Amino acid sequence: MTEQPWIATEATVTTCRYQSPGLSILAFGFQNREKFRISFDYYAHGRLYSDEFQSPIAVPQNEHISITYNPLHPKQNSRSHRSVTTPNPTRPPILIIGIIGSIFLSLFWLAILRGCH
The missing domain is CATH 1.20.5 (Single alpha-helices involved in coiled-coils or other helix-helix interfaces)
Structure with a gap:
C-alpha cells in the first residue's frame, strides 16, 4: 500500500496565549523558545478539526495559516508534530x-x- 500525499489547506487561528515560564526554579537554565500556544481550526472532508502548537512568535486570532493533513487520518496535520501535548524525547x-x-x-x-x- 502506498502512502497518500497530504492535502494542503488553510487553518484559522482561534486563540494565541502567552505561556509564562512557570516552574522556572526547576528549569536549571533551560528555556523553551516557543512561548506562545496557538490554537487553530481547519476543515477536512467537510468536518471541523482543532489542534494547537507552540510558536516562538505570536500569531493573531483569525489569521489564516497554511497546513497539510493526512487524508487517511485528517486529525493528523503538519502542525501537530510540535503540539504542546507531544513531549520532547x-x-x-x-x-x-x-x-x-x-x-x-x-x-x-x-x-x-x-x-x-
Missing part, C-alpha cells in the same frame, strides 16, 4: 531532573553532617 523532563538533584543534594548534605559528629 531528546531532553528528560525538567521536573525529574529537579527531583533527582534534590535527593542527591539532600543525601550529600546528610553525609557531611554525619561526618561532623
Whole structure:
C-alpha cells in the first residue's frame, strides 16, 4: 500500500496565549523558545478539526495559516508534530531532573553532617 500525499489547506487561528515560564526554579537554565500556544481550526472532508502548537512568535486570532493533513487520518496535520501535548524525547523532563538533584543534594548534605559528629 502506498502512502497518500497530504492535502494542503488553510487553518484559522482561534486563540494565541502567552505561556509564562512557570516552574522556572526547576528549569536549571533551560528555556523553551516557543512561548506562545496557538490554537487553530481547519476543515477536512467537510468536518471541523482543532489542534494547537507552540510558536516562538505570536500569531493573531483569525489569521489564516497554511497546513497539510493526512487524508487517511485528517486529525493528523503538519502542525501537530510540535503540539504542546507531544513531549520532547531528546531532553528528560525538567521536573525529574529537579527531583533527582534534590535527593542527591539532600543525601550529600546528610553525609557531611554525619561526618561532623
